[in-house]
Amino acid sequence: MSRIQSTFSRLAKDRRAALIPFVTAGFPTPATTVPLMHAMVAAGADVIELGVPFSDPMADGPAIQRASEAALAQGMRLLTVLAQVAEFRQQDGQTPVVLMGYANPIEAMGVAKFTAEAAAAGVDGVLVVDYPPEEADEFAAAMRAAGMDPIFLIAPTSSRERIARTAAIASGYVYYVSLAGVTGSAALNIESVAQKLPQIRQLTGLPVGVGFGIRDAAAAARIAAFADAVIVGSRLIETIEQSSEEDCCARVAAVLADMRRAMDEVNK
DSSP, X not given: OOHHHHHHHHHHHTTOOEEEEEEETTSSOGGGHHHHHHHHHHTTOXXXXXXXXXXXXXXXXXXXXXXXXXXXXXXXXXXXXXXHHHHHHTTOSSSOEEEEEOHHHHHHHOHHHHHHHHHHHTOOEXXXXXXXXXXXXXXXXXXXXXXXXXXXXXXXXXXXXXXXXHHHHOOSOEEEESSSSOTTOSOOOHHHHHHHXXXXXXXXXXXXXEESSOOSHHHHHHHHTTOSXXXXXXXXXXXXXXXXXXXXXXXXXXXXXXXXXXXXXHTO
């Protein structure tokens, strides 16, 4: 059983939804990434999604785009991100880490090398936004053979057939994009998300995480009432932007701690 699977199994027994924060590796600085990861775990994060900076993050809104640009300008590359995961693992051997990014850096490195390096660093899952499930059989098989979970997105516009195809190739969890847009949108419609999840659950036994547009503890709690995981990213990136390098870890931790408390109240 992978770290991701064991984490969701433990949370299910406790009737708790997972809290999954996303931050961009190397933002605000490369030296901040690992301390930020530890601070998020201390604040209640169950899984960490670590964004691999990329020059054309087409699924991401302005905040994450700015974070990627800043990280790349400071020399962040895929191998640097993997080194940060390995550093995190020196103190934390339990919290699952999922890399979230785009195909180009992986293809440039080569899938075989990436798979070996990611597994050695302690990565638990990989979500490649622009790997469609119809074309990712070999990649998903390579991930699973190396002990990592291939994670895929499901959109509000996904057909029943597309959801079934995605569920057949995914493991760990599936990521339901709560709105038809980029990250950071304020147009979250929680009722429509709640209506979509039963259809997804008819087609997969994997945990379903919900992300995009979750900006505060109240929204996190409402999502936690019916989803297996709450995924939050742009709100944290904006918090970092509004912080100094010295206090960004504490401020991100405070946002997450509020969400964790609200989520746990709902699931009591």
